Amino acid sequence: MCLTSSLLGVLVFVKRRSLLSEALSHAAYPGVAISVLLTSMFFAYSEELIALSVLVGASLSSLIGLYLIEKMKSWKVADDAAMTFVLSAFLGVGILLVSYLQQTKALWYQQIQLFLYGQIATMREGHVVIYLALALITLTFVTFFYHLLLSSSFDTTFSRSVGLPIRRLNFISFSLLVLSIVIGIRSVGVVLMSGMLIAPALAAKAWTASLSKMLLLAALFGLISAYFGALLSDGLPMNLPAGPLIVLVAGTIALISLILSPSNGALFRIARILKFRTDILRENILKLAWKNEGRTTTAKIRTLFPTSSLLLKLFLLKMAREGYIEKRGRAIVLTKDGERRAARVVRLHRLWEVYLFDVMGSSEERVHTSACEMEHIITPELEEELSSLLGHPKVDPHKQPIPQEEPL
Amino acid sequence: MKPVIDVEGLTVQYEEGAVLWDVSFSIEKGSLTAIVGPNGAGKSTLLKSLVNLKTKTSGRIHFFGKPYKKALSKIAYVPQRGCIDWDFPITALEVVTMGRYGRLGPLKWPRRADKEAALKIMERLGIAELSHRQISKLSGGQQQRLFLCRALLQEADLYLLDEPFCGIDLTTEKLLFDLFKSLRDEGKTVVVVHHDLSTVEETFDGVVMINKRLIAAGSTAQVFTKENFNRCYDKRGTLFDDVVRLSQEKHGGA
Numbered sequence: 001m002c003l004t005s006s007l008l009g010v011l012v013f014v015k016r017r018s019l020l021s022e023a024l025s026h027a028a029y030p031g032v033a034i035s036v037l038l039t040s041m042f043f044a045y046s047e048e049l050i051a052l053s054v055l056v057g058a059s060l061s062s063l064i065g066l067y068l069i070e071k072m073k074s075w076k077v078a079d080d081a082a083m084t085f086v087l088s089a090f091l092g093v094g095i096l097l098v099s100y101l102q103q104t105k106a107l108w109y110q111q112i113q114l115f116l117y118g119q120i121a122t123m124r125e126g127h128v129v130i131y132l133a134l135a136l137i138t139l140t141f142v143t144f145f146y147h148l149l150l151s152s153s154f155d156t157t158f159s160r161s162v163g164l165p166i167r168r169l170n171f172i173s174f175s176l177l178v179l180s181i182v183i184g185i186r187s188v189g190v191v192l193m194s195g196m197l198i199a200p201a202l203a204a205k206a207w208t209a210s211l212s213k214m215l216l217l218a219a220l221f222g223l224i225s226a227y228f229g230a231l232l233s234d235g236l237p238m239n240l241p242a243g244p245l246i247v248l249v250a251g252t253i254a255l256i257s258l259i260l261s262p263s264n265g266a267l268f269r270i271a272r273i274l275k276f277r278t279d280i281l282r283e284n285i286l287k288l289a290w291k292n293e294g295r296t297t298t299a300k301i302r303t304l305f306p307t308s309s310l311l312l313k314l315f316l317l318k319m320a321r322e323g324y325i326e327k328r329g330r331a332i333v334l335t336k337d338g339e340r341r342a343a344r345v346v347r348l349h350r351l352w353e354v355y356l357f358d359v360m361g362s363s364e365e366r367v368h369t370s371a372c373e374m375e376h377i378i379t380p381e382l383e384e385e386l387s388s389l390l391g392h393p394k395v396d397p398h399k400q401p402i403p404q405e406e407p408l
Numbered sequence: 409m410k411p412v413i414d415v416e417g418l419t420v421q422y423e424e425g426a427v428l429w430d431v432s433f434s435i436e437k438g439s440l441t442a443i444v445g446p447n448g449a450g451k452s453t454l455l456k457s458l459v460n461l462k463t464k465t466s467g468r469i470h471f472f473g474k475p476y477k478k479a480l481s482k483i484a485y486v487p488q489r490g491c492i493d494w495d496f497p498i499t500a501l502e503v504v505t506m507g508r509y510g511r512l513g514p515l516k517w518p519r520r521a522d523k524e525a526a527l528k529i530m531e532r533l534g535i536a537e538l539s540h541r542q543i544s545k546l547s548g549g550q551q552q553r554l555f556l557c558r559a560l561l562q563e564a565d566l567y568l569l570d571e572p573f574c575g576i577d578l579t580t581e582k583l584l585f586d587l588f589k590s591l592r593d594e595g596k597t598v599v600v601v602h603h604d605l606s607t608v609e610e611t612f613d614g615v616v617m618i619n620k621r622l623i624a625a626g627s628t629a630q631v632f633t634k635e636n637f638n639r640c641y642d643k644r645g646t647l648f649d650d651v652v653r654l655s656q657e658k659h660g661g662a
């Protein structure tokens with residue numbers, strides 16, 4: 001089940017319709033209640049019959065909810081407002097019906113209640129077989145039709161213009177989505193179902209930029225969540241239901257992914273910021289020395305860039321190891337490499353000043369501040385474009401010479 | 409010879425008002441045409457209604473003498489960059505390879521030759537090193553070149569581009585101009601929604617000037633007259649907008 005929902009969840013997620021899964025699962029609840037109610041009125045108590053009628057009832061109820069959302073949009077109701085309304089209204093109606101049933105038909109009531117938060121413990125072999133079948137169908141669908149799905153999710157216009165069967169594709173995806181939700185709520189419950197769709201997708205997105213890898217990762221995370229959720233439910237001393245535990249594990253994986261992801265997780269982002277700041281300090285020190293005939297002292301550095309003297313000493317040692325400077329007594333002297341690096345920074349600084357002054361019409365005072373920021377940022381490509389745009393200038397607005405590129 | 413695009417009486421009307429009104433013009437094969445007009449003139453809508461992205465209220469549009477659905481394979485459309493979801497998990501190479509989809513089997517699995525063709529086009533437009541990057545990691549000019557690569561891979565006879573020169577660097581601009589000219593020289597037809605009037609005369613053979621209605625269509629020399637400019641950029645058209653909107657509101661019970 002988790003495999004199915006994670007895969008389909010990715011597709012919903014990348015199309016930015018995650019709220020839809022929430023709306024669908026909540027809207028299924030009154031359907032569950034009504035179908036059980038109707039069944040109880042005409043038939044004797046039978047778990048198989050209930051399971052079947054719930055399937056039908058939940059699907060219908062979900063679809064009615066969806067239809068209502070679309071109708072509301074055509075009445076000029078905002079997208080999110082319509083979804084939230086249907087989501088809570090349907091759930092509310094469902095809960096009302098269920099409390100009525102609680103008083104009149106207690107035995108049947110039990111069967112409905114477990115759809116709110118799921119109850120894996122009482123599921124049977126029949127359920128497992130259905131889950132497996134759905135998982136296999138979804139897996140096959142997503143694998144075979146991968147490129148079609150990629151194209152239609154990313155650029156519907158283009159896909160239509162090359163004749164892709166968008167309608168049929170969307171119909172199948174959507175049917176699988178409703179099916180997976182309606183079948184899934186037996187184990188994870190109506191309230192938490194959308195978590196099982198979105199959390200693995202969210203976690204996967206943090207680690208990759210390709211849809212195929214995202215699907216694989218989401219599936220993996222889904223399966224891991226299922227395994228550990230069930231394990232915890234079994235292992236922990238309290239009698240906790242497995243469904244919510246699975247969602248909890250999935251959510252934790254998502255949170256960890258968001259923090260630890262190399263590309264945009266919080267941790268790495270902080271690390272990158274720190275590295276950038278030290279790069280800036282390094283270049284500023286080199287620049288200072290360059291402007292002073294290639295030498296400067298620790299004291300002078302401290303006056304311009306106040307940092308603790310210990311940290312500065314360590315950093316200067318690092319710079320010496322990197323080959324940019326040499327320590328000679330009390331002075332710091334630039335090496336040839338240091339000179340080159342410093343010259344480049346100064347060049348970028350003055351080029352940017354020319355650009356601001358000539359092209360953007362800034363005043364002489366303002367160009368300096370901006371250049372102090374940009375001199376650490378401009379890439380070699382931008383440098384080339386900048387220089388040719390300005391006609392390879394030789395002096396900056398303050399009449400200082402611009403270090404030229406070294407001939408190879 | 410049948411014109412490549414033949415538009416007759418195109419009207420597009422929404423609840424917000426009339427966007428296009430009774431527009432008729434035709435574009436010949438092997439030409440480089442600019443669609444110009446002030447902001448809100450309906451230039452993008454015109455292009456979108458050509459490729460069935462916007463429903464037309466009335467009018468007839470033919471491509472190579474046939475309706476859009478029958479001429480699909482010969483037309484490549486490049487939308488405005490603002491319409492793309494740049495955060496989508498897709499790489500540059502994957503986007504360009506989509507250009508070959510029209511020619512693949514039903515499941516659209518690209519073969520090695522398709523990927524090589526995609527890379528070659530990307531080389532030609534100078535973005536081959538970016539092939540494995542997620543698309544949001546490209547600059548404005550690179551993004552524009554990316555979608556152009558996809559369009560070129562479609563090997564269409566007609567290219568429709570919506571504001572391709574918006575927000576790009578000088579190098580890309582020059583590249584695009586040269587590319588359009590060589591496509592035209594090869595006998596293809598290129599139609600561009602363009603916002604920069606200063607570059608029209610030296611580059612484009614033909615112009616379609618619109619401001620909700622057609623002001624003029626024809627060769628650049630014919631269309632680029634003071635009279636036409638005055639008519640195009642005057643404000644007399646807004647009254648029409650208000651009246652149409654009022655009528656729609658009344659019919660809708662407002």
